[in-house]
Amino acid sequence: MNELVSQASExxxxxxxxxxxxxxxxxxxxxxxxxxxxxxxLLLIARKQDPDLNLSTVYRTLRWLEAENLVSTxxxxxxxxxxxxxxxxxxxxxxxxxxxxxxxxxxDTDLLDEIKTQFQDSxxxxxDTGSIELYGLCPDCRQRSxxxxxxxxxx
Amino acid sequence: MNELVSQASExxxxxxxxxxxxxxxxxxxxxxxxxxxxxxxLLLIARKQDPDLNLSTVYRTLRWLEAENLVSTxxxxxxxxxxxxxxxxxxxxxxxxxxxxxxxxxxDTDLLDEIKTQFQDSxxxxxDTGSIELYGLCPDCRQRSxxxxxxxxxx
DNA sequence: ATAATTATTGCAAATGATTTGCAATAAGGG
DNA sequence: CCCTTATTGCAAATCATTTGCAATAATTAT
Numbered sequence: 001m002n003e004l005v006s007q008a009s010e011x012x013x014x015x016x017x018x019x020x021x022x023x024x025x026x027x028x029x030x031x032x033x034x035x036x037x038x039x040x041x042l043l044l045i046a047r048k049q050d051p052d053l054n055l056s057t058v059y060r061t062l063r064w065l066e067a068e069n070l071v072s073t074x075x076x077x078x079x080x081x082x083x084x085x086x087x088x089x090x091x092x093x094x095x096x097x098x099x100x101x102x103x104x105x106x107x108d109t110d111l112l113d114e115i116k117t118q119f120q121d122s123x124x125x126x127x128d129t130g131s132i133e134l135y136g137l138c139p140d141c142r143q144r145s146x147x148x149x150x151x152x153x154x155x
Numbered sequence: 156m157n158e159l160v161s162q163a164s165e166x167x168x169x170x171x172x173x174x175x176x177x178x179x180x181x182x183x184x185x186x187x188x189x190x191x192x193x194x195x196x197l198l199l200i201a202r203k204q205d206p207d208l209n210l211s212t213v214y215r216t217l218r219w220l221e222a223e224n225l226v227s228t229x230x231x232x233x234x235x236x237x238x239x240x241x242x243x244x245x246x247x248x249x250x251x252x253x254x255x256x257x258x259x260x261x262x263d264t265d266l267l268d269e270i271k272t273q274f275q276d277s278x279x280x281x282x283d284t285g286s287i288e289l290y291g292l293c294p295d296c297r298q299r300s301x302x303x304x305x306x307x308x309x310x
Numbered sequence: 311a312t313a314a315t316t317a318t319t320g321c322a323a324a325t326g327a328t329t330t331g332c333a334a335t336a337a338g339g340g
Numbered sequence: 341c342c343c344t345t346a347t348t349g350c351a352a353a354t355c356a357t358t359t360g361c362a363a364t365a366a367t368t369a370t
Contacts, residue, residue: 018317018366039357054320059357075230081238081327082356096280107274111266116289119262124294125251132287134271139279173337173346194328209349214328236356237327 004031004070004087011068025050026061036074036084036095036104076104076133094131098138100145105138159186159225159242166223180205181216191229191239191250191259231259231288249286253293255300260293 004027009019025046030037037045043058062085065071071087076097084104092112096105109132116127137145146152159182164174180201185192192200198213217240220226226242231252239259247267251260264287271282292300301307 016317016367020318020366022319052320056321056358057319060318063358075236081230081236083236096274096278096282098280099283105278105280107278109270109273111270111273112287115264115266115287118264118266119251119289123251123260123262124297125253125260125291126297127251127289127291128254129291130287130289132267132270132285134274134282134285136280136282136284142279142281171346175337175347177348207349211329211350212348215347218329 002028002031004028007070008065008068011070022050022053022057023061025053026058027065030065030071030085030087033087036076036086038082038084040082042085074131092129092131094133096134096136096138098141099135100137100141103138107134157183157186159183162225163220163223166225177205177208177212178216180208181213182220185220185226185240185242188242191231191241193237193239195237197240229286247284247286249288251289251291251293253296254290255292255296258293262289 005024008023008027011017012019026042029042029045033045039055039058039062042062043053043055046053046058062071062073065085065087066073071085074084074086074095075081076084076095088106093106093108094112096107097103098105112130112132116130119125120127136142160179163178163182166172167174181197184197184200188200194210194213194217197217198208198210201208201213217226217228220240220242221228226240229239229241229250230236231239231250243261248261248263249267251262252258253260267285267287271285274280275282291297
């Protein structure tokens with residue numbers, strides 16, 4: 001049994017909730033998927049195993065996970081207003097979004113802490129969390145765009 | 156005539172567009188407003204001067220400004236999926252969002268450049284833009300929450 | 311095990327934010 | 341001042357997500 005499923009089971013038990021087959025399926029997909037699916041994408045994947053699964057169930061499960069802090073929700077500026085769900089556990093991590101192919105690369109930095117401190121000190125606010133989004137061309141798209149524009153390979 | 160209005164007029168001229176009273180009104184509000192209004196909020200403000208102004212016009216104007224890079228669009232994670240429009244010109248700036256009162260404070264940092272470089276070097280991607288969002292309690296709400304929980308004033 | 315209790319599901323209809331088609335209106339050039 | 345056509349207002353459409361409700365299925369007590 002994977003991390004998310006057992007975490008969730010525990011919480012469900014403690015609050016009189018029930019571990020259903022739908023939840024187990026969604027959780028195991030979320031846990032193993034190295035991506036940030038939308039609710040719809042998650043549904044499509046899950047339906048390969050449970051064709052009757054409903055989109056409302058997907059949303060309800062994701063919202064519950066969100067409330068339990070087991071997934072976080074992001075609205076990358078993709079022109080779309082669709083939410084993406086990130087099952088990565090508490091560790092703070094950030095996202096690079098390729099403006100060409102929309103792929104997301106996660107990254108880490110310890111500089112955010114400095115930024116938090118900087119802002120706290122200058123403003124008097126208290127900062128809990130923060131996130132960074134970078135936009136640009138991923139290595140592949142960058143390569144392609146250089147080849148296209150110059151006919152040359154990247155070194 | 157303010158900055159945004161003249162910038163926009165120029166662009167309109169060069170592309171055969173027309174400067175209408177509706178656009179002029181919206182632009183002047185956006186230019187002077189030190190906030191990040193939603194389309195609806197902007198409409199409400201604008202209707203004080205032009206009660207017949209329509210929400211579609213507001214959206215169409217904002218989308219055009221967005222395409223011209225004269226405003227940027229943000230989806231702060233407020234539980235709401237409503238867009239907020241930021242007329243601040245190109246200079247990169249970031250946002251702190253108070254999780255209690257939802258107020259937004261803008262801030263600046265030169266550390267983002269380091270983060271960009273860090274990521275570019277380690278990934279091979281090329282980064283154009285980036286934005287940071289911090290969440291926490293603004294000075295006022297922080298003060299109130301401390302008073303409420305301890306009965307004590309903040310030093 | 312079995313039945314009773316009630317959390318959860320699937321479906322359909324509702325909601326909230328934004329977009330679009332279209333006929334009427336109004337900028338701006340001639 | 342007229343003409344062309346970009347832009348507007350309105351209503352209806354769309355997209356993403358949420359909600360009400362009767363049917364179903366996990367758990368709990370029997």
